[in-house]
Amino acid sequence: MKSPFVSELEAGKVATGTFLVQGKEIRQKKTGEPYLSLLLGDRSGDVDAKMWDNVAEVMNAFEADDFVRVKGLLQIYNNRPQFTIHKLQRVEESSVELADFLPASARDPREMLAELREIVVSIGNPHLRALLELILGDEEILRRYAKAPAAKFIHHAYLGGLLEHVLSLCRMCRLAAGHYPGVDGDLLLAGAILHDIGKIYELSYDRGFGYSSEGQLLGHIVIGVRLIEEKLRGLPGFPPKLRTLVEHLVLSHHGALEFGSPKVPLYPEALLLHYLDDLDAKMECMRALIYNDRQVEGHWTPYSPQLERVVLKRLKYLAEGVPEQAVPPPEAPSRETGAPSLFGEKLERALQVREDQVGDA
Numbered sequence: 001m002k003s004p005f006v007s008e009l010e011a012g013k014v015a016t017g018t019f020l021v022q023g024k025e026i027r028q029k030k031t032g033e034p035y036l037s038l039l040l041g042d043r044s045g046d047v048d049a050k051m052w053d054n055v056a057e058v059m060n061a062f063e064a065d066d067f068v069r070v071k072g073l074l075q076i077y078n079n080r081p082q083f084t085i086h087k088l089q090r091v092e093e094s095s096v097e098l099a100d101f102l103p104a105s106a107r108d109p110r111e112m113l114a115e116l117r118e119i120v121v122s123i124g125n126p127h128l129r130a131l132l133e134l135i136l137g138d139e140e141i142l143r144r145y146a147k148a149p150a151a152k153f154i155h156h157a158y159l160g161g162l163l164e165h166v167l168s169l170c171r172m173c174r175l176a177a178g179h180y181p182g183v184d185g186d187l188l189l190a191g192a193i194l195h196d197i198g199k200i201y202e203l204s205y206d207r208g209f210g211y212s213s214e215g216q217l218l219g220h221i222v223i224g225v226r227l228i229e230e231k232l233r234g235l236p237g238f239p240p241k242l243r244t245l246v247e248h249l250v251l252s253h254h255g256a257l258e259f260g261s262p263k264v265p266l267y268p269e270a271l272l273l274h275y276l277d278d279l280d281a282k283m284e285c286m287r288a289l290i291y292n293d294r295q296v297e298g299h300w301t302p303y304s305p306q307l308e309r310v311v312l313k314r315l316k317y318l319a320e321g322v323p324e325q326a327v328p329p330p331e332a333p334s335r336e337t338g339a340p341s342l343f344g345e346k347l348e349r350a351l352q353v354r355e356d357q358v359g360d361a
Helices: 109-122 126-136 139-147 161-179 185-194 213-218 220-232 240-252 268-291 314-319 345-351
Strands: 014-028 034-042 045-051 067-077 080-091
Touching: 034 080, 045 067, 109 126, 109 139, 109 161, 109 185, 126 139, 126 185, 126 220, 126 240, 139 161, 161 185, 161 268, 185 240, 185 268, 213 220, 220 240, 240 268
Parallel strands: 045 080
Antiparallel strands: 014 034, 014 067, 034 045, 067 080
């Protein structure tokens, strides 16, 4: 088993371990000599790393997304951990377990798929249910849907993150549909399930997280609408106006033209989907920022470009000045789990994914 993980590195102690190179820059010292600025990571997190000496010998021996074995010292610089590398060697992918290097949802993907099936079968509109069954009955789509992150960096950026985000969004959609009279809950749920489906092809996630060529050229909104249109060819009886409403949900879910949506939300379900999607993404940003922050001191996180603010670590703030024995240990927030349920036999077969295809969380 891999050891140590990034989360196990201790300040002031020398450590030797294998990590994924998530970022690599060759920079120059004031003397003109090169040094390496790296971002090293594994499934537990990442750490800024610098190599100051003997750089010329190794700087061209590896690239970003390669695996390296390093020996070095974890130090605190500007109140943040920084790993100073003394020795570095590239290692072959065949010698590592890929599951050790990509962050993954804390939830079992099979459990999440079971919850997704329950949501699909609960949709009363037969046309929307048939569309979702057809899309999720595609083995490749479902395999990718179960594995894809929701983003490269911003929110739910881990294997299974897209599905976890969608399930959270579906739960909020049910609450919102019950709160606002006249809202079509089936349409809102269909939008939640389909709004980011283009990300299964936009993002690459076999090793590090990045963008595919298709993702760079088109983006997930265009890819998602194209995927829906392709599947609708298999449903000739699908109402044309309902098709337009579904496509508008995908096209408008970013909420504003400057955020990449070619249309702004123009009916209530589209507006609700945008704000609920944005809320879930921002709450996950806050959760990750607070609980993954490795600053040594203080109860404020570093500035978040995504949230455009620093964030208060509430439990640490409340605990300051209180005797340690009087403060209960903080617990990491658990991600709500859905109760699995049996699907109809035909749809169960269509949605069945072999364990080796889904990937271990």
